[in-house]
Amino acid sequence: EEHRPNARLAGRRILVTGAGAGIGRCTAGLFRAEGAAVALLDRDAAAVEAAAAACGGAPVVADVTDAVAVDRAVASAAAALGGLDDLVNCAGISRPGRVEEVDIAAFRQVIEVNLIGAHAVIRACLPHLRAAPWATIVNLASGQGLVPAGPSNAAYAASKGGLITLTRSLAQEFAPLIRVNSVCPGMVPTGMTAGRSGDGRQYALKRNATPLEVAQAILFLAGTDSAFVTGIALPVDGGRTFH
Ligand code: NAD
Numbered sequence: 001e002e003h004r005p006n007a008r009l010a011g012r013r014i015l016v017t018g019a020g021a022g023i024g025r026c027t028a029g030l031f032r033a034e035g036a037a038v039a040l041l042d043r044d045a046a047a048v049e050a051a052a053a054a055c056g057g058a059p060v061v062a063d064v065t066d067a068v069a070v071d072r073a074v075a076s077a078a079a080a081l082g083g084l085d086d087l088v089n090c091a092g093i094s095r096p097g098r099v100e101e102v103d104i105a106a107f108r109q110v111i112e113v114n115l116i117g118a119h120a121v122i123r124a125c126l127p128h129l130r131a132a133p134w135a136t137i138v139n140l141a142s143g144q145g146l147v148p149a150g151p152s153n154a155a156y157a158a159s160k161g162g163l164i165t166l167t168r169s170l171a172q173e174f175a176p177l178i179r180v181n182s183v184c185p186g187m188v189p190t191g192m193t194a195g196r197s198g199d200g201r202q203y204a205l206k207r208n209a210t211p212l213e214v215a216q217a218i219l220f221l222a223g224t225d226s227a228f229v230t231g232i233a234l235p236v237d238g239g240r241t242f243h
Contacts, residue, residue: 003030009222015038015081019052022191084132091117093109095155141233167182183233
């Protein structure tokens, strides 16, 4: 697995949430390799400090469900980078289980993090993004938000369906100044999916995705290569949904 850097994000100032681990951490590293200045946000202070040190970014600590902490963290990220051109919302959680197994508090927590948390970060970043010459937002949704698979992940699927629709709505609201898109990965072995990722045989491509393969799709939507693309939900799922 290889990535050939090409300065695709030179000069850009980018905030990545959920950047302490998994896809977010990989994305922050890829964006640094492509020449961007990056701030990494996560609720896990030790993880985000290690991730930021590894890629040469600026760590900020906040739980995306705490709007006051988000405002503070976004302000300090913008101060560290001298503004913000792009936002990638990767912070997310999953609470698999059948309806009887997932109580209302757990369901609400999934919506709070995956949907309302993304919205809170977008709101906090908006003045900075509006001040940028052109700006992008990329939301990490999921193939589950397009076509739910399996019998027991309803809270997660609902939160990601909501995030896809939020993306489409804000793409219209923020046009033409800010492009807003979502990425819909299939299974990616990370901490979130540990112990239940399987071997990916259900996908047309017969394997799971790597974090880098998802990060490269995020790079496409955050960069100028996608200059006429807004409001989409891009599947990166090895041919599961065919959307
Ligand atoms: P991960 O668990 O490896 O990383 C998620 C990161 O988000 C962690 O560092 C965690 O601390 C952080 N986070 C969680 N809740 C937070 C909160 N309230 N505030 C701030 N930070 C918080 O997960 P991942 O697999 O890298 O997933 C990243 C995104 O991609 C998520 O939105 C996830 O739903 C989505 N996604 C993942 C897969 C997959 O198979 N792994 C598939 C489709 C979509």
